[in-house]
Amino acid sequence: xxxxxxSTTQPLTRKEIxxxxxxxxxxxxxxxxxxxxxxxxxxxxxPELQALSLKKHPVxxxxxxxxxxxxxxxxxxxxDDKPVCKHCPVHxxxxxxxQKVREIMRFSxxxxxxxxxxxxxxxxxx
Ligand SMILES: [Zn+2]
Numbered sequence: 001x002x003x004x005x006x007s008t009t010q011p012l013t014r015k016e017i018x019x020x021x022x023x024x025x026x027x028x029x030x031x032x033x034x035x036x037x038x039x040x041x042x043x044x045x046x047p048e049l050q051a052l053s054l055k056k057h058p059v060x061x062x063x064x065x066x067x068x069x070x071x072x073x074x075x076x077x078x079x080d081d082k083p084v085c086k087h088c089p090v091h092x093x094x095x096x097x098x099q100k101v102r103e104i105m106r107f108s109x110x111x112x113x114x115x116x117x118x119x120x121x122x123x124x125x126x
Pocket of ligand 1: 031032063
């Protein structure tokens with residue numbers, strides 16, 4: 001039995017990088033409108049996460065914790081050929097964070113439509 005934690009860390013695929021960039025973008029929009037307080041960009045030493053332009057998406061402390069959690073879950077997902085997370089049998093997010101993802105996606109999706117930023121949604125859905 002190999003329980004070396006590091007062995008579960010895989011490089012991110014292009015699809016995962018895209019998914020996480022969407023999550024960063026949507027969380028930034030959500031945070032900018034809904035949250036007060038100082039916005040800072042996320043810093044992480046994970047080499048896999050350096051591809052994500054984290055500096056472009058400053059968010060509040062609460063959202064930084066949420067995003068780091070979400071990114072860690074992606075790095076450690078046990079399913080090799082991932083189904084879309086919505087259909088994933090593992091459900092790796094904690095319930096409170098699953099709720100938050102849904103709220104962020106719904107809020108920011110509507111916000112971007114109202115602002116005519118369909119280009120950002122286009123990247124999300126296609
Ligand atoms: Zn926030």
